[in-house]
Amino acid sequence: MRLIAEDLAARRGEDLIFVNVSFQLTPGEAMVLTGRNGSGKSTLLRVLAGLLRPEKGSVEAVFRDGRESRPAREVSHYLGHRNAMKQELTVIENLGFWQSFLGDVEGGEGRSIEEAADMVGLGGITHLPFGYLSAGQQRRFAMAKLLVAHRPVWILDEPTAALDASADEMFAGLVHEHLANGGIAIAATHQPLGLKDAKALVMKGFAYHETEEMA
Numbered sequence: 114m115r116l117i118a119e120d121l122a123a124r125r126g127e128d129l130i131f132v133n134v135s136f137q138l139t140p141g142e143a144m145v146l147t148g149r150n151g152s153g154k155s156t157l158l159r160v161l162a163g164l165l166r167p168e169k170g171s172v173e174a175v176f177r178d179g180r181e182s183r184p185a186r187e188v189s190h191y192l193g194h195r196n197a198m199k200q201e202l203t204v205i206e207n208l209g210f211w212q213s214f215l216g217d218v219e220g221g222e223g224r225s226i227e228e229a230a231d232m233v234g235l236g237g238i239t240h241l242p243f244g245y246l247s248a249g250q251q252r253r254f255a256m257a258k259l260l261v262a263h264r265p266v267w268i269l270d271e272p273t274a275a276l277d278a279s280a281d282e283m284f285a286g287l288v289h290e291h292l293a294n295g296g297i298a299i300a301a302t303h304q305p306l307g308l309k310d311a312k313a314l315v316m317k318g319f320a321y322h323e324t325e326e327m328a
């Protein structure tokens with residue numbers, strides 16, 4: 114599978130936020146978005162995830178040498194600033210909802226909820242209401258959402274902001290494993306996240322730099 118974005122432009126309110134964004138990613142590749150506050154990183158990630166309609170352009174997952182394609186959103190996980198979990202439901206209920214709502218994309222299988230909880234370092238507390246947990250624990254369980262359904266593209270908006278170093282390291286491990294298994298990751302992040310060989314896309318509003326290997 115390849116992820117192909119062609120000539121994307123997006124508008125927020127009256128303003129065009131960016132234009133002419135194109136890139137291609139293949140299995141195992143990652144891309145990091147950088148750029149000053151307000152340059153459009155979150156906006157681009159929301160367009161890729163299908164949460165915002167682009168003003169122009171398309172982003173598609175292409176299979177079988179281009180003979181088949183699907184909108185990127187159908188093969189993507191989106192981890193945004195918010196955790197997207199209900200406070201009054203338990204962790205099992207929250208993750209169970211996402212597991213059945215997202216479903217597995219052909220070619221892989223999601224983990225069980227307990228296995229995903231172990232992988233984010235929080236096995237054994239999935240019976241608790243989400244709202245009882247600390248902010249760091251809540252974020253770790255939001256990350257577990259990526260594991261309970263198989264989706265080859267991970268779209269990550271500041272996934273580890275405000276987390277401690279051990280959570281950074283744990284998440285870098287998850288992303289690394291995802292890439293090693295042929296996944297794709299696109300992230301706006303100031304943390305390295307094990308993405309040192311990632312492509313870089315520098316958002317500059319209307320102008321932006323071509324993708325390039327990060328130094």
Ligand SMILES: Nc1ncnc2c1ncn2[C@@H]1O[C@H](COP(=O)(O)OP(=O)(O)OP(=O)(O)O)[C@@H](O)[C@H]1O
Nearest residue numbers: 125126130148149150151152153154155156157316
């Ligand atoms: N819902 C909205 N309505 C109108 N304008 C918006 C909306 N959301 C964001 N914007 C504007 O779009 C521009 C890009 O915002 P965006 O959140 O994509 O930037 P960013 O690069 O992710 O910033 P940061 O690094 O601060 O997270 C900003 O000028 C912002 O004010």
